[in-house]
Amino acid sequence: LARLIGHHYADFDGFVVLHGTDTMAYSAAALSFLLEHLGKPVVFTGAQVPVGRTRSDAARNLLTALEIAAARHPRAGTVRMPEVGLFFNDVLIRGTRAKKVESQQFAAFKSENYPPLARAGINLDFNDSSIRLLPAAQLHVHQQLEEKVAVLRLFPGITEAVVTAVLGVPGLRGCVLETYGSGNAPTAPWFLNCLAKACANGLYILNVSQCEEGRVVQGHYETSARLTDLGVIGGDDITTEAAITKLMFVLGLGRNEAEARHLLSHDLRGEISPM
Structure with a gap:
């Protein structure tokens, strides 16, 4: 197209x-x-x-x-x-x-x-x-989209095996993490360790709320305070549809990590509202 x-x-x-x-x-x-x-x-x-x-x-x-x-x-x-x-x-x-x-x-x-x-x-x-x-x-x-991306939707009772299976897909470069409320996630050590390991291995994780309205504010509650430190990128009020395609687009540009993180966290095409 x-x-x-x-x-x-x-x-x-x-x-x-x-x-x-x-x-x-x-x-x-x-x-x-x-x-x-x-x-x-x-x-x-x-x-x-x-x-x-x-x-x-x-x-x-x-x-x-x-x-x-x-x-x-x-x-x-x-x-x-x-x-x-x-x-x-x-x-x-x-x-x-x-x-x-x-x-x-x-x-x-x-x-x-x-x-x-x-x-x-x-x-x-x-x-x-x-x-x-x-x-x-x-x-x-632009004509390049990175296909090695995924969406991980959190739910109460999600297990380490499920999270590890998604984040550990061979060759995976980016993942949309669908969290609760304003970007909240489990604080269990095993879950945080999974995120830390994935980010350390170069995986870009974009935090998007499961709510239809509102926005992700990482650190607003204790349940999201650790995510930024681990390397998770806050998605603000972006939709899941825009988030996964934005990951595909940005990672397809072939930029370095700093540039890619900047592009993912800032508005490019009206997908993120100003605070």
Whole structure:
């Protein structure tokens, strides 16, 4: 997708990507990172009900996505949404903030920890203050993603064998650690030792909350105080979808450890809100 958009970037004013709903949020986040200095709209959309069925939502989603991709500021005439977005049902969501939350209703996606970029009713109402500004630089298309990453979701009663199995996958370079609340995790010695060993071996661990709202604040409670010292990187209010694709993107850049840690802990494409 990134290569195709880069190849045809000068030929079109905007792009609409038709995508299956189950992994759409992951693809939207990944493309957000790959398309650096994006100055045109890229809108993901799809349907809960296939287009051939009577009550399909496909036509409405597609037509609105096309309208968003073609939208211009009424006065300035500039691009209205120079970033990757995901439109579904009646809401336009930043690509790095989208999460699928429903499998049976038309309102399938939610904007997590960030206001929608637009809402579609009788009119298409853009939330211009929440949309990224036009970049000053030219588009740069990245094409490398590191596939050796994983997600480890904590749960009460998780065992050392499970944690060791995930963190010890041969060749693993990065792991999203889904913790409780504001980034809290077990304080059992065996668990902390597993994290310490993994970080010492060069594994990048990104701490993301299991909560749909709020953010990770490592050290706010005793149960997360040790994580920073061990080398775990706080993910702030990033979504799991954006976190895993950001790991793939940053580790694919081939930067040194200091640069990689800096990129992982700072906002790149609107995936992290300022404190």
